[in-house]
Amino acid sequence: MNGINGANGLNGHSGTETGGKGSRTGPPAPPAAPVPGAMLRSGSDQDDSRILAAVDKLRVLGIGRMHNLPQIIVCGAQSAGKSSVLESIVQVPFPRGTGTVTRYVTKVTMEWAATPSVDVRIIPGQSRGPEDRVRSFHGRDGSPGCAASLSRFMMEAHVCIFPPGYETNEPMIADDVLVVTVHGPDTRPLQVLDLPGLISYDSKDQGNVKAIRELVTRYMAEPHSIILAVVTANNDLQNQEVLGLCDKYDKDGARTIRVITRPDMAEKQHRDKLLDVMLGRDPNFPHHHRWHVLRNRAQGEANSSQAARDLAESRLLSDPPWNELDPSRRGIAALVDHLRGMLFAVAKRELPVLCDKLRESRRALEERFAALGGRRPSPEHLAAAMKAALDRLRVASHDHARGIYESDVTHLSDDGPVNLRSRVVERAEVFRDTMAARGHAWTTHIRLAPPNPNGDLGSVHTEALPAAAAGMRVFATLDDEIEWVTKKLRLTRDDLLQTFHNPHRIGNLFWEMSAPWNAISKTHIDQVHDCCTQYFSSVAPLMFSNSGSDFGSARDVVAHRFVRLHVRPRLEDCREEALKELARLEQDRKAAPLVSDLRFLWDRRAHREEQAFVRANQASHALEGTQGSMLDKTAYAKSADMHTQDQWTFATADEFHHAMWSLYQIELDIYITNVRRQTVERHFLRKIREIIPDALEAQEIEALTREDSANEAKKKEVEQELAVLEKSLRVLEELM
Incomplete structure (x- = not known):
């Protein structure tokens, strides 16, 4: 893998190219220098390139935020030579003396291509706004001399991320990612992330020390990160913070390579100690740790070619004491081979596992998407589904109002609102018992009180009756009661002869005695109205759930909207009509008494x-x-x-009072029957089927089936996640 300034780099290569990208008829010629030559494109390179491309696509899709992806990270102190190591790995020159690669993550990707090119762009961090200029930055050069452009592109990107004057009052690191892609005919696939250098002092006290450490350790902690820890040979290893972090986040050292740079700058005694560490002879350092040694360019070699750099490294590391090390631990070529082997071993092992995980995630998301309502069907399908649901609801309500129940409701509780006729009958019994116990304005002693509502002749449905009205009059004895009636007769005399009293006063007594009827009946109508409302709220989702997948999991929402928008207004109309009917019954109650029931005569004769x-x-x-x-x-x-x-007068009052009570008992039965028949049956149960519309207009269906903003946002979010998973799975399945 010679550099782009070398004989076989991006500026020139040997071998014959016979087509597009990836098409070659022979390997490049070996380098003339006795250094690691060009890393020839082996039979596995094409697979490795595909793996690297797949991993990169997964990162772009954002899978890396949900699942760990294989990656190589370069970390170390700010002055440890990380950028030089990275430059040697990539074999392209980076800008020098500016600190441009230490203040944000730099992702460098190497890929084979028939023609050389470099590409630099910026992935904006979360702190960037939608119009931030870093989003539009893009530098690309596909010319033979593209090597010279890379340094310039990186400098321009640095200025874009940190514009002039930024350093005066802002943190020294950014959450952007600088993406560098290098293509070349002698380039083997590899991807490396260069992290900002660790520092131990922040002169501005802006939290940079902590921020950089948190960034570095976050990448270190990812279990699929291959850590390239860079330390310098002229510094004591005990003082290298990065080594302690490696021990913390990779305890067994299985995914860490410790790289020693600048071995030519170490004193002899220090070199010997480093050699002991690398060979596992130093008890202070675990022998199983993997160490590697590299030579960086010297101070005056900044403009030397990559080939010259490799030659100098080969000569240094071939001499004592470094030649004691295994060749696999010396030099950039061996390091790259080691890194590639680790990276692609992890990728080949983990990507099939990741594929299975993504399939599981896709299934879970599909279930969640279905639970949120799924994809919206066409208006025609919705109209057909709505018509079917309304037809079922109309038939069901008609049957349930008559007490006919099919198997579709047998799984529900027997005391639930779906058993409409049962609930209305219970309300009717409570209404009857309330009228018997609380319908009269005072408690009379004329005869025994009506049977106990909770007795064997009362309601099967036992329920506590409402309390007696606060103004109900109570008499201690029958004589006290008749004395009160006597007083009323005296105070309401007319022009009749003395000792005679108008029998219309019987009607007055009846009106006063039956005054609570109307309020009790209104309560009964409200209760029946509530029964019907609860019925439709319970049964509508059942009818809508049988409409296939057109409403999906949103059926409950659609059903409740339908009840709210179309059923409840009509039920309210039913209630108003029932109250009008009740008002007519109230007028009848206040009219002159009309009795044709023989019980009245029987009672009169018996009393006399x-x-x-x-x-x-x-x-x-x-x-x-x-x-x-x-x-x-x-x-x-x-x-x-x-x-x-x-x-x-007392005797007349007694006779009028008894006549009133006889009239009351007869009228009470008639009134209860009329309320049930003329208000409840006529205006609720008989016309319950008419409450359901035959069909709805298109705009009405749209209003019922539209998604609320929160649910729509959730569906959109799930759809986006599903789209990412689908694309990611296609990437992985093509790789398999």
Whole structure:
């Protein structure tokens, strides 16, 4: 692998080329100098080039952010000669004396090509804005003299990353990556990342020491990083920070090569110690560590050719004491071969594993994408799916309102809202029991209270009834109750003759007694409305889920939107119509009583007979033993408490009160039936099928099926990840 300034570098090569890139009929001629010659393109080079290209494509696609990719990293102190080592590996001259390759990551890629070229660009870091000029930087030269352009391109890139004046108040490193690609006919595939040099002092105290160390150790910690740790021979190894970091992040040293530079500058005693370390004779350094020695250009050799540099290195390392080392540990050619062997061994081992991981990731992402709704179908498919869902919902609601349930809901809880008729019947029972227990404005003592709602004649559905109204009147005895009615008769007299009272007062008593009915009925209508709302919220997703994959996992969202936009407004209309019907029932309640039920006559006769019997019995006991001459109608009336005006009024009040209660019981049954039939059945259950529209317009379907911004953003993110995985898998599968 001679440099581009050498006899077989980018400026010239031997051998015959017979076609495009990668097509050669023979190996290049060996170099004249007795140094490592051009690294001939072996039979495995083409495979290695494909591997290197695949890894590079994976990095560009961003897979490196999710999975570790094989890479060689060059690290060490800022003045350890890293750039010189990298320059020797790549065999192209880098800019000197500027520090341009120590302040950001530099990725150098070598690839074979029939014609030489160099390419320099910048991958912007996360701190760069979308319009930052580093994004547009690109230097490329494909001419025979492209070697001279590389140094200039790198200088220009450095100025682009660190413009003049930057150093005065900004950190000394950037998160950009300088990408250098070198093509040549005698270039073997390899990729190396040069990291900023470690420093131990920051004069501006801007956190650069910590920032550089964190950057270097982040790359070191990646398990697929091959670490090229560069130290200088003229410095004590115990003081080399990079060696301690290698021990920390690569404890067994399996992926680290420790490179000693400037061996010609070390004193004899120090050279001997270095040799002991490299040969495993120094107990302070593990013997299994892999060491390598290189010679950098001397101070006055900056402009010498790569061939001259290689020749000087060969002569130095062939002499004592360095010739004691195995040739595989001496010189740039051996180092490159070692690095290539490690890199491609890791790649060939790990890339098939990575391919399997990416397939697993793809499956997981596809499942996640499907869970988010998948790809949006065409408007025609959506319209057909919507029509099918609405038809199913219409049929199901009609059946469920009648208590007919198919197998599609049997997996749901029996006490759930899908059993619509059951829930409405339960509400009806609670309504009936509430009316019986709380429908009257006061508690009467006329007869026994209605049966306990939770007794054997009450509701099967047991539920705590609402509390009695705060204004419900309570009487201690029946006489107290009738006395209160008597007072009302006195206070509401009209022009009738004295001791007579208008029987319309029975209606007044009934209206007052039945005043709570309307509020209880409104509550019942609201409860039925809620039952229907909950029903559609539960059953709609079931009907939409049977529409194939057109709605996908978004079916619940679409179903709930449909209920909210199309069902609930119609249910609200049903509620309003039911309340209008209830208002008409309320008008009937407040109208003059109309009774044709014989129970009213039976109750009247029974009450009158009972009162007559009580009075006769009372008078009989009172007049018992009285002489016949003393028994007259007045004595009888007095004994029967029917003599004074107050007693007559009390008796009338008792009769009116009993008539009102008999009327109340009859009207209560009729009213409960009417509320159920004319409000609940007529305006909810009978027309429940009509609540579902036959079809929807295209814009309505669009409104129902559109994705919310959060879900759409998630889908877009997953789609992008899937696209990256698909491209990455194609890269790997082509490589396999």
